[in-house]
Amino acid sequence: MSNLAVIGAGSWGTALAMVLADNDHNVRIWARRSDQVNEINEHHTNSKYLPNITLSERITAYTELDKALENVEVVVLVVPTKAIRENVQHMIKFLSKPITIIHASKGIEPGTHKRVSEMIEEEFSKTNLLQNVVVLSGPSHAEEVSLRQPTTVTVSSESHEASELAQDLFINKHFRVYTNSDLVGVEIGGALKNSIALVCGLTNGLGLGDNTKAAIMTRGLAEITRMGVKLGANPLTFAGLSGLGDLIVTCTSIHSRNYRAGKMIGEGKSLDDVLASMGMVVEGIRTTKAAHELALKWQVDMPITSSLYAVLFEGLSPNQATEQLMGRVKKHEVEQLSVDFQ
Numbered sequence: 001m002s003n004l005a006v007i008g009a010g011s012w013g014t015a016l017a018m019v020l021a022d023n024d025h026n027v028r029i030w031a032r033r034s035d036q037v038n039e040i041n042e043h044h045t046n047s048k049y050l051p052n053i054t055l056s057e058r059i060t061a062y063t064e065l066d067k068a069l070e071n072v073e074v075v076v077l078v079v080p081t082k083a084i085r086e087n088v089q090h091m092i093k094f095l096s097k098p099i100t101i102i103h104a105s106k107g108i109e110p111g112t113h114k115r116v117s118e119m120i121e122e123e124f125s126k127t128n129l130l131q132n133v134v135v136l137s138g139p140s141h142a143e144e145v146s147l148r149q150p151t152t153v154t155v156s157s158e159s160h161e162a163s164e165l166a167q168d169l170f171i172n173k174h175f176r177v178y179t180n181s182d183l184v185g186v187e188i189g190g191a192l193k194n195s196i197a198l199v200c201g202l203t204n205g206l207g208l209g210d211n212t213k214a215a216i217m218t219r220g221l222a223e224i225t226r227m228g229v230k231l232g233a234n235p236l237t238f239a240g241l242s243g244l245g246d247l248i249v250t251c252t253s254i255h256s257r258n259y260r261a262g263k264m265i266g267e268g269k270s271l272d273d274v275l276a277s278m279g280m281v282v283e284g285i286r287t288t289k290a291a292h293e294l295a296l297k298w299q300v301d302m303p304i305t306s307s308l309y310a311v312l313f314e315g316l317s318p319n320q321a322t323e324q325l326m327g328r329v330k331k332h333e334v335e336q337l338s339v340d341f342q
């Protein structure tokens with residue numbers, strides 16, 4: 001049993017807290033709203049994010065970050081990517097000894113193009129309070145994990161021992177955890193698939209069918225791999241849980257917020273209206289911005305992601321985007337990647 005805190009009590013933080021509680025850990029979960037903390041502690045539910053699920057009594061919620069972090073060795077950080085930096089800055093104020101952070105957020109920061117582990121390391125860089133950062137990623141909707149449906153994920157870190165620590169904390173008979181030494185690939189796969197899921201939803205909203213979805217997923221994986229390899233990832237990672245696996249689950253599931261948001265946009269709703277109606281994070285919007293910037297910076301061809309960028313931020317209509325994508329210059333399907341990963 002480790003001293004553990006989960007920071008972020010949304011869908012995924014709560015589902016991961018349940019996995020840890022199933023593994024006999026006493027879990028402190030931090031949420032910023034006292035009504036939610038009271039609900040978790042008094043009723044063992046988190047009705048906004050995981051309706052109809054009863055939480056373990058091993059999970060105790062706090063609004064006070066100092067109490068949640070007292071004597072912790074491992075912090076599971078599960079807030080939206082845009083809130084990572086501010087939450088790490090708050091955490092640092094209350095830490096008295098070095099910790100390992102296992103993060104489970106799927107995004108890239110626009111402007112800096114940092115992955116989540118890079119943001120965490122940067123925020124900790126002037127302290128000696130960070131032992132290791134691990135990412136936990138893969139095809140795993142919180143709604144199904146909270147029902148203990150068989151799920152597989154992967155963990156990755158620059159430290160193999162830290163990956164194994166995360167694997168040991170989370171693995172159980174419903175939640176199978178693999179290790180993968182490709183931190184860049186695991187984080188890039190988890191982040192970039194969100195844009196592809198938005199596009200799959202969007203084509204569905206336009207009334208297009210399964211041929212189109214298969215095309216978007218397959219060619220989407222090709223462009224994720226192209227960018228990942230450019231950034232130093234192992235191409236094989238994208239055939240795994242944090243590539244193909246997460247792409248399948250996010251592009252085809254009613255649980256995916258990215259897919260659902262894309263569908264509403266395809267049906268003609270404005271981005272602002274869609275985001276206002278979701279009530280949960282849609283990571284693919286900001287990550288599309290970051291990915292489009294990365295594509296320009298590294299001259300990597302990402303036609304699907306860049307078309308989505310034009311639809312979201314430049315007023316291109318989804319129908320025009322489809323015509324442009326289908327009218328591109330003819331190509332050979334399989335390309336040679338210049339691979340120089342470690």
Ligand SMILES: NC(=O)C1=CN([C@@H]2O[C@H](COP(=O)(O)OP(=O)(O)OC[C@H]3O[C@@H](n4cnc5c(N)ncnc54)[C@H](OP(=O)(O)O)[C@@H]3O)[C@@H](O)[C@H]2O)C=CC1
Pocket residue numbers: 008009010011012013031032033049078079080081083086087104105106107140141142143279280281283
């Ligand atoms: N849901 C899923 O199935 C999966 C999600 N993920 C990833 O996990 C991350 C978190 O997503 P998820 O839990 O689903 O999101 P949700 O939208 O379900 O919940 C977001 C949580 O973050 C909190 N939050 C939002 N902004 C801030 C902030 N500025 N400071 C502190 N807390 C904040 C929210 O608090 P409040 O309620 O007060 O607004 C809420 O607790 C994302 O990167 C997502 O891609 C990964 C795998 C699966």
Ligand SMILES: O=C(CO)COP(=O)(O)O
Pocket residue numbers: 106138139140141194197246249250255256257258259281282283
């Ligand atoms: O990453 C996820 C499942 O693996 C969750 O996807 P959404 O954020 O689109 O719901």
